[in-house]
Amino acid sequence: MKEKIGGFILPGLFVLAWIFTLAKVTPTGASPHESMAIAAVHWLLYMAGFVFIISFFMHSVFAKSTAKSIGWETNGFQYELAFSALGSGIACFYANGHGKHAWIAISIAIIVFLFLAGVNHVVEMVRKKNFAPNNTLILIWDFGMSISLAALLPSMIHYAG
Numbered sequence: 001m002k003e004k005i006g007g008f009i010l011p012g013l014f015v016l017a018w019i020f021t022l023a024k025v026t027p028t029g030a031s032p033h034e035s036m037a038i039a040a041v042h043w044l045l046y047m048a049g050f051v052f053i054i055s056f057f058m059h060s061v062f063a064k065s066t067a068k069s070i071g072w073e074t075n076g077f078q079y080e081l082a083f084s085a086l087g088s089g090i091a092c093f094y095a096n097g098h099g100k101h102a103w104i105a106i107s108i109a110i111i112v113f114l115f116l117a118g119v120n121h122v123v124e125m126v127r128k129k130n131f132a133p134n135n136t137l138i139l140i141w142d143f144g145m146s147i148s149l150a151a152l153l154p155s156m157i158h159y160a161g
Helices: 002-006 009-022 036-060 063-070 076-096 099-128 138-158
Strands: none
Touching (some): 009 036, 009 138, 036 076, 036 099, 063 076, 076 099, 099 138
């Protein structure tokens, strides 16, 4: 039951970022006068920062239960993922307050990582019939975040603020 509920956290934060954007809630580090696209960048990076920090703890401190919820076994690569997630989380928070060049840099890393992680989860579903909640629901986060940031890249590039 915990795994099923936990599987909704990441997709929920992605959806929440878009709800806040569409509701015109000014994100931390943003000006209320910025465009909706730039507000979306702020919200997505803010939520991504939290998710990556959470991912660090889940893949390190709670490595065994996290692996099980994904349908995997704990191994050394899971800890490497945790360390990468920690760096990504910190970078998201940094980028959120440091303008378009920082946004673009971390967005490229997030787009590539999450899109390919999503592809890996789909491959697990097809080849290994792995339909564990945290191997399937994560696709909303992986593809939603990577596609959203890719779609917002032109706005980041042309941002004049």
